[in-house]
Structure formats: C-alpha cells, structure tokens
Amino acid sequence: MRYMIIVRATPMSEAGVMPEDPKLLQDMATYHEELARAGVLLDGSGLRPSREGWRIGWAGAGKPVLTDGPFAETKELIAGYTLIQVRSPEEAMEWSRRFPRPFPDGVDCEIEVRRLYELEDFGTDPAIDRMREIGVGTSER
Template identity: 60%
Template sequence: MKFMIIVKATPDSEAGRFPPDSDQLFQQMAAYHEDLAKAGVLLDGSGLQPSSKGWRIRYEAGDKRRVIDGPFAETKELIAGYTLIQCRSREEALEWSRRFPNPVGPNQPAEIEVRQLYEFEDFEGLLSSETEERFKKIGFE
C-alpha cells in the first residue's frame, strides 16, 4: 500500500521563505527520512517550489486547454512538499505519519495530509486486457 504524506503550503512557503531555524527543521526531516529508508518504506520525497514558478492546465469545453500561470491565491489548497511511502497497512502508514516532523517548525500550527495511492489491482475489472497490457508495458503494476 502506497501513501503520500502531503505538506500543506503556507504564506511563507509560497513566498519562498523558510522557517527561522531551518537547519534544525531540515535535520529533523533528514532523521525522519533516514528512519523511513532504514525501514524500507521510503519511495520518494521532495519539497516543491512556490506556485509562482508553476502553472495549471484548465480543461474547458471541448478539447480546449488553457494555461494559468502561478502564483495561486488559495495557499491552504496548495502543496509545499510530499513524502511517498509504501507500507503493509493503513495502520503502519498512520504510525509513520504521526512521527512526521512539524513542517513549519516546533510549536507552530501546521497540518499534513495523508492519502493512499491507487494500486494497479484497484482497477481490476475496469480495464480492457489491451489497456491493462499497455500500462504494464510502461511499468504500472
């Protein structure tokens, strides 16, 4: 079972500002991710640049697509970073997420979100054998 631990953006992260004692926070993050790696559950993780360096693609009527350059106004709906883990159960993922360091620094209000990823078998019966084979060829299993 794969889970994504999502770090929510803040006005500071959107402005490209790091917390006051960034080195201490990064040390905690490094230790946490080292523990994940030692346990064999870490798949990936990274911080995201502010939305001012990104864009969205809006799908409109027909096949029309529109590019919307950042920054984006609703900070609380943005992602500042993520950690991707693979665990044996939801409970194991919950335990790892409880240990995630506060992403904005000690004693500061913050929130992370954890979401389970779909696995290939979740689509069993929905895909034709041709579509299934196409996904398997490119490494989805």
Template identity: 65%
Template sequence: MRFMILIRANAQSESGAMPEEKLMAAMTVFHEELAKAGVLLDANGLRPSSEGWRVRYSGGKGTIVDGPYAETKELIAGYTLIQVRSREEALEWTRRFPAPFGDTTDCEIEVRRLYELDELGPSESVERYREIDAQLR
C-alpha cells in the first residue's frame, strides 16, 4: 500500500523561507529512518505557489491561472510518499512525522492512500499504465 503524506502550506512556506537547521535535521533523521526501513519512495518540498500555475477546466477547455493563490490552507508545501504493508503501519510512521514548521507553528499534514492499478479493474488503459510503470522501474 502506498500513502502520500501531504504537508499543508502556510504563509511561511508560501514566502519561500527555508526551514531552520533544527527542523531540517529532524526531517532528515525521520526520512533516513523511513529509508532504512525500506518504505520511503519519494519526498520533497514544493516551491511557493507564486512560481506555479493551475489549469482550470470549464466546458472541456483549459485556462492557465498563474499563482500565487490566496487560500494557503488549500495548498500543499511538500510531500512524502511511502509504501507500507498496512494502514496501521502508515499511521505509525505519520505519528512520528516532525511538526513541518517547527514546534511553535500550528500546521497539519494529510495522509491519503494511492490507488493501485489492480484496484482499477481490467482495461486496455490500465494495461498501458502498467507498461509505463514497468518502463519507469
């Protein structure tokens, strides 16, 4: 089972400010533990939304909307992708996740399970995705 740990953005992350060394050290230790346990697939921080864009679809047509965006609580500042045996194992890892903006800043992380190709049912499109996945590995 794969789970994505999503770090919600705030004004600090949207400003582009880099985390303090103490927080970077805690995050590094946590991610080293994930890697040693063989469950870490990927992890990274995201640059501020002022450097990004969205594609808004209406009537089947996409329109580019440049950042920044006003509602930071709806933005993602970073993520960690893990592969574990169970929901309970994912819960245990996320309980250990360091506070993303330090101990004095309120924030939250969200954890979501990813769909696996086997859950989507048989189809030509799913088989094509399997081929893409095999090429990436």
C-alpha cells in the first residue's frame, strides 16, 4: 500500500521562505532516514510556490485552459510530500504520527495522508497492462 503524506502550504511556503531553523531540516532529514532504514520510503520533496506553477483545466467538453500561478487558496495547496509504501493503514498512520512539524512554532500547519490507487484497483484492461509495463501506478519495488 502506498500513501502520500501531504504537507499543506502556508503563506510562508507560498512566499518561498526557506526554513531558517536548522532543527526543522534536521528533524525532516532524521525522519526520512528512519523511513529509508525501515524500507518504506519511496520519495519525498518540497514544492516551489504556486507562482512558479500553472494549472490546466477542462470545462465540459471544451479545450484545455492554462492558468498561471499563483493560486489564491493557500490552504488548498501543497508545499511538499513524502511517499511511503507500507503493509497496512495502521503502519501508515504510525509513520504519519511521527512526521515532524513542517513549519516553525507559531505557524499553523497540517499534513494530510492519502492512500494511492494501485493498478489492481482498476481491474483488467489492456490500458492498465500498458501502465504496468512502464512501471506506473504499481507498488512493485
């Protein structure tokens, strides 16, 4: 089972403010080292502010529309993520409880944890087989 631990954006992360407290980075490094030693870490990274990104949207049957960042609702944005692969929801919950505070004291922040779909969840279909062949959407390591 793969889970994404999502660090919600804050006005601080959207402003591109890098962590000044070395303890925050040390705590993140230690946590990710523990994940790696346990063999459950797949990936993790911070995301640049939304002003450096874009969205592509589709309305009805219309053509795709490009919208440049920044995006207004900071609380709905993602500042970073950690991707883990574990044996159970309980194990994912335990790892997420250990996630270090992602922003300094005094900054309201939260993480969200979501399970990823596996290709097996979509049944059998030649398109799913194609995805499996290129290694997309699988829990294989």
